[in-house]
Amino acid sequence: MAPLHSLLEPFTAQKARDAALDLEFDASLAIYIATSNNPTKVPESLRSRFWEFEILPPTGEEALQAARAVVARAVAELGIPEFVLPEARWAHKVAHLTPREICHVVRDAVARALQCGRLHLTLDDLPSDEGEEAATQWLH
Numbered sequence: 204m205a206p207l208h209s210l211l212e213p214f215t216a217q218k219a220r221d222a223a224l225d226l227e228f229d230a231s232l233a234i235y236i237a238t239s240n241n242p243t244k245v246p247e248s249l250r251s252r253f254w255e256f257e258i259l260p261p262t263g264e265e266a267l268q269a270a271r272a273v274v275a276r277a278v279a280e281l282g283i284p285e286f287v288l289p290e291a292r293w294a295h296k297v298a299h300l301t302p303r304e305i306c307h308v309v310r311d312a313v314a315r316a317l318q319c320g321r322l323h324l325t326l327d328d329l330p331s332d333e334g335e336e337a338a339t340q341w342l343h
Contacts, residue, residue: 204246211235211252263298267291270298270305277309278324286313289324296329 209215210230219230237253239245261269271294278288297305312328 208248266298267295270294273302273305274309277306278313281313285322287323293324
């Protein structure tokens with residue numbers, strides 16, 4: 204951990220050495236970002252060299268707002284003229300997913316709607332809740 208400690212101190216980082224390249228360089232202006240699911244397991248000597256921010260999971264309403272925004276953007280990015288954004292309850296059905304998963308679901312749902320000759324989404328365009336196999340079928 205000693206090399207990490209010295210890289211995180213601006214004074215000692217001014218003369219950092221890359222052993223693989225046998226090169227000395229100034230790393231004092233580098234910005235380091237670290238994450239931890241459990242910061243209590245990170246040694247205090249490292250934690251003291253970072254600014255700590257706790258990012259809480261979104262509330263239910265925040266998750267719904269984010270899902271609506273991701274759905275709207277995913278539909279817009281497909282660039283299908285006159286395709287209608289789905290109603291809010293459609294986004295409620297995908298709010299538990301990550302943004303990446305929502306984008307996959309939206310793309311697949313739009314494809315299904317277009318196959319059916321529609322320019323709008325219905326709840327039937329969502330993947331079934333029959334387990335992981337059904338979701339995999341829709342997402343890949």
